[in-house]
Amino acid sequence: MKKGILKLAHSQIFKFMFNHQTTYRVRYADTDQMGFVYYGNYARLYEIGRVEALRTLGFQYRELEASGIWMPVYDLHCRFVQAARYDDLLTIRTTIAQPPTARMLFEYEVKNEMGTLLNMGQTTLIFVRAINQRPMPAPADLVEKLKPFFV
Numbered sequence: 001m002k003k004g005i006l007k008l009a010h011s012q013i014f015k016f017m018f019n020h021q022t023t024y025r026v027r028y029a030d031t032d033q034m035g036f037v038y039y040g041n042y043a044r045l046y047e048i049g050r051v052e053a054l055r056t057l058g059f060q061y062r063e064l065e066a067s068g069i070w071m072p073v074y075d076l077h078c079r080f081v082q083a084a085r086y087d088d089l090l091t092i093r094t095t096i097a098q099p100p101t102a103r104m105l106f107e108y109e110v111k112n113e114m115g116t117l118l119n120m121g122q123t124t125l126i127f128v129r130a131i132n133q134r135p136m137p138a139p140a141d142l143v144e145k146l147k148p149f150f151v
Contacts, residue, residue, distance in 0.1 A: 018095065019094070019095050020049070022092050024048055024092060025087065026090060036084065037084040039080070042121065045090065045108070045110055046108050064139070067139075069139060070129075072126060074123075074126045076121065077123075079120050079121060091112075092109075095107040098150070100142060102127055103125065103126050104124070107121075108121045
């Protein structure tokens with residue numbers, strides 16, 4: 001996974017990116033017969049993390065869609081490390097490791113209350129004009145809101 005870097009005078013390398021964390025309590029409806037979070041629900045956890053991360057930037061999907069821009073998922077990768085279970089309080093960490101272009105890459109880590117890594121994943125979303133379903137550059141206001149994280 002690529003990270004934005006900035007070299008300083010003393011040859012130190014610092015990584016710059018946007019990070020956000022949100023929590024989610026596992027409900028009974030999220031689990032399978034074994035009491036584990038059903039594997040298909042991890043994409044929903046990623047969406048929760050992604051939407052809340054963008055919301056903290058003052059960028060909301062509802063407003064984006066109202067302006068005629070969609071962000072469909074282009075690619076999704078998911079890696080299971082350990083099972084999440086009913087009533088676990090999960091922390092979803094969402095990272096935007098590079099500035100958006102016509103695509104936007106999100107990275108995720110899902111941990112339990114003890115900080116144990118349960119799952120990690122990545123989604124790539126693309127910006128599309130709703131009127132013709134054609135790709136487009138990232139909206140300028142989103143690029144501006146993320147600019148301070150990629151100095």
